[in-house]
Amino acid sequence: MSNAPSRPRGRTKPTLLVSLPSETAYLGLVREMTKRMAELAGFSEPVAEKLALAVDEAATNVIEHAYKGAADREVDMRFEDRGPDFRVELVDTGQMVDPRAVPHVDIDKFVTERRTGGLGMHLMEKIMDSVTFRRSARRNVCALVKHKEGEGTSRG
Amino acid sequence: MSNAPSRPRGRTKPTLLVSLPSETAYLGLVREMTKRMAELAGFSEPVAEKLALAVDEAATNVIEHAYKGAADREVDMRFEDRGPDFRVELVDTGQMVDPRAVPHVDIDKFVTERRTGGLGMHLMEKIMDSVTFRRSARRNVCALVKHKEGEGTSRG
Amino acid sequence: MSELTVESRDAGEVVLLYPKGFINAHTVRLFEGALQNAISLQRFKIVVNCSSLVYIASAGLGAMMGAIEEIRSNGGDLRLASLNETVQNIFDILGFNHLYRTYASEAEAIASFGPAPGAASGA
Amino acid sequence: MSELTVESRDAGEVVLLYPKGFINAHTVRLFEGALQNAISLQRFKIVVNCSSLVYIASAGLGAMMGAIEEIRSNGGDLRLASLNETVQNIFDILGFNHLYRTYASEAEAIASFGPAPGAASGA
Ligand SMILES: Nc1ncnc2c1ncn2[C@@H]1O[C@H](COP(=O)(O)OP(=O)(O)O)[C@@H](O)[C@H]1O
Ligand SMILES: Nc1ncnc2c1ncn2[C@@H]1O[C@H](COP(=O)(O)OP(=O)(O)O)[C@@H](O)[C@H]1O
Numbered sequence: 320m321s322n323a324p325s326r327p328r329g330r331t332k333p334t335l336l337v338s339l340p341s342e343t344a345y346l347g348l349v350r351e352m353t354k355r356m357a358e359l360a361g362f363s364e365p366v367a368e369k370l371a372l373a374v375d376e377a378a379t380n381v382i383e384h385a386y387k388g389a390a391d392r393e394v395d396m397r398f399e400d401r402g403p404d405f406r407v408e409l410v411d412t413g414q415m416v417d418p419r420a421v422p423h424v425d426i427d428k429f430v431t432e433r434r435t436g437g438l439g440m441h442l443m444e445k446i447m448d449s450v451t452f453r454r455s456a457r458r459n460v461c462a463l464v465k466h467k468e469g470e471g472t473s474r475g
Numbered sequence: 476m477s478n479a480p481s482r483p484r485g486r487t488k489p490t491l492l493v494s495l496p497s498e499t500a501y502l503g504l505v506r507e508m509t510k511r512m513a514e515l516a517g518f519s520e521p522v523a524e525k526l527a528l529a530v531d532e533a534a535t536n537v538i539e540h541a542y543k544g545a546a547d548r549e550v551d552m553r554f555e556d557r558g559p560d561f562r563v564e565l566v567d568t569g570q571m572v573d574p575r576a577v578p579h580v581d582i583d584k585f586v587t588e589r590r591t592g593g594l595g596m597h598l599m600e601k602i603m604d605s606v607t608f609r610r611s612a613r614r615n616v617c618a619l620v621k622h623k624e625g626e627g628t629s630r631g
Numbered sequence: 632m633s634e635l636t637v638e639s640r641d642a643g644e645v646v647l648l649y650p651k652g653f654i655n656a657h658t659v660r661l662f663e664g665a666l667q668n669a670i671s672l673q674r675f676k677i678v679v680n681c682s683s684l685v686y687i688a689s690a691g692l693g694a695m696m697g698a699i700e701e702i703r704s705n706g707g708d709l710r711l712a713s714l715n716e717t718v719q720n721i722f723d724i725l726g727f728n729h730l731y732r733t734y735a736s737e738a739e740a741i742a743s744f745g746p747a748p749g750a751a752s753g754a
Numbered sequence: 755m756s757e758l759t760v761e762s763r764d765a766g767e768v769v770l771l772y773p774k775g776f777i778n779a780h781t782v783r784l785f786e787g788a789l790q791n792a793i794s795l796q797r798f799k800i801v802v803n804c805s806s807l808v809y810i811a812s813a814g815l816g817a818m819m820g821a822i823e824e825i826r827s828n829g830g831d832l833r834l835a836s837l838n839e840t841v842q843n844i845f846d847i848l849g850f851n852h853l854y855r856t857y858a859s860e861a862e863a864i865a866s867f868g869p870a871p872g873a874a875s876g877a
Contacts, residue, residue, distance in 0.1 A: 336493065337493050347778065355503065356504070379813065442847060503634055521717070524717050595689040598688075
């Protein structure tokens with residue numbers, strides 16, 4: 320599903336595009352926007368709140384890792400209600416992410432080893448149905464997808 | 476950062492750009508975003524709420540008048556924290572607004588004549604320090620400006 | 632997501648409306664419908680209890696303007712109770728305080744319509 | 755705009771923290787500061803009352819992970835009270851319930867640290 324350059328084809332419902340500064344001060348806005356867009360896509364409030372958390376984590380990672388905390392860069396976001404899927408893409412022009420380099424947290428080890436990193440990625444993966452990273456045209460694209468039919472049985 | 480054409484020059488603080496479908500379902504999002512951006516610009520919550528109302532009214536007018544209710548068009552918004560000014564621009568590609576044709580409400584007449592239209596424009600003008608419409612490159616631009624120093628003495 | 636709900640209750644001759652949430656151009660039909668419903672039932676003494684009304688844009692004020700003529704020409708009125716600060720403020724900006732009577736509490740708004748016929752004989 | 759405030763109070767040997775609002779990567783310093791402050795005062799019995807905590811992102815959980823080692827190695831603990839559903843849910847997703855003890859009420863969380871020395875003699 321994720322080989323679309325950025326504009327999806329066909330009958331995709333209209334999309335919300337947002338471009339914001341890479342400052343953590345905007346994370347509250349990211350959370351609110353995501354919650355509302357998820358509710359507009361038909362998710363219940365508790366699920367919409369979890370989706371907002373996942374997108375907050377993704378945006379936080381862009382600011383802290385891809386841009387290494389630089390506050391003068393830009394984060395582009397695209398919210399799409401694709402019929403059966405709710406999809407959020409975050410695009411940055413910062414440091415490349417190698418998905419294989421991103422450590423997968425084993426939560427049991429986590430508990431015993433008491434690490435502090437890796438929680439955000441783990442939350443994103445638990446909450447979403449898919450989390451993918453790709454590099455295209457010198458931009459990093461992080462795509463988060465949640466299937467609507469799975470809403471009631473959401474693992475998160 | 477980005478040499479995007481739509482970026483203003485100079486030391487203007489980073490800007491939030493949003494592009495949304497011309498559906499009234501998004502008005503709640505417009506209100507929330509505006510309130511939060513106004514608070515980030517330093518306005519107190521009660522003032523931020525009024526600014527959110529003014530921008531809601533402007534977006535409502537774009538959807539209802541410029542686009543005549545068509546839900547498949549786009550509204551572009553730009554929020555700027557320009558030092559002494561908080562500025563919001565709404566851009567549409569719909570029907571042209573002739574500012575001189577927009578009726579100015581005389582609230583006293585309004586009360587006695589009991590009209591129902593014209594309230595939105597009146598609110599916008601009461602709340603903001605300036606409300607301007609211009610046409611450029613086949614797009615309508617509605618610009619709302621609020622001076623920060625006037626916050627405490629806001630008329631609204 | 633329900634940005635607005637509007638409940639309706641009876642208090643003798645008076646109809647009470649409870650808009651809860653946000654009235655904007657998207658949700659206003661619901662509020663308009665509640666007003667029109669009271670009118671179509673010939674209930675012209677209307678109190679809008681605004682204690683849970685968080686926000687009202689001009690669309691909502693327009694809905695009241697659109698109904699007030701018919702309500703008053705039938706011997707009724709539309710009165711407002713328990714406005715929060717934000718909503719009161721919007722009313723003030725528009726000079727709506729000249730047009731609509733507002734009360735601090737629902738009880739006062741109901742009482743302003745005078746004693747109900749039933750209440751007088753039932754005492 | 756204050757997205758987060760963190761008040762601190764004493765209850766005998768126990769320090770109570772009251773985060774109010776949203777903990778994310780932007781506001782987490784404040785929460786971290788409150789934890790570090792308790793530690794630097796050698797107060798290692800800490801209850802975080804979450805009744806007004808609306809939201810916590812991983813940054814906030816990381817702040818707790820970063821402090822827990824020192825707290826426990828000094829004979830203390832960090833315990834949580836009155837989590838709302840959203841916050842409880844995030845804890846569950848991460849398996850934090852294995853790591854932190856949570857209580858339905860602040861009183862229970864305080865009591866879990868056992869009777870305070872003063873309380874025992876003062877009875
Ligand atoms: N958008 C990103 N760009 C670059 N690296 C990332 C990105 N997201 C995650 N990472 C890498 O994955 C690691 C784990 O991320 P996360 O689980 O959010 O924990 P934390 O951010 O606390 O380290 C990060 O430390 C970082 O090395
Ligand atoms: N963005 C716009 N595009 C075109 N016409 C507009 C626009 N905004 C306002 N107008 C005109 O100005 C009039 C007054 O607007 P307003 O005060 O919001 O009241 P209402 O929308 O209830 O009519 C509208 O009826 C419309 O004719």
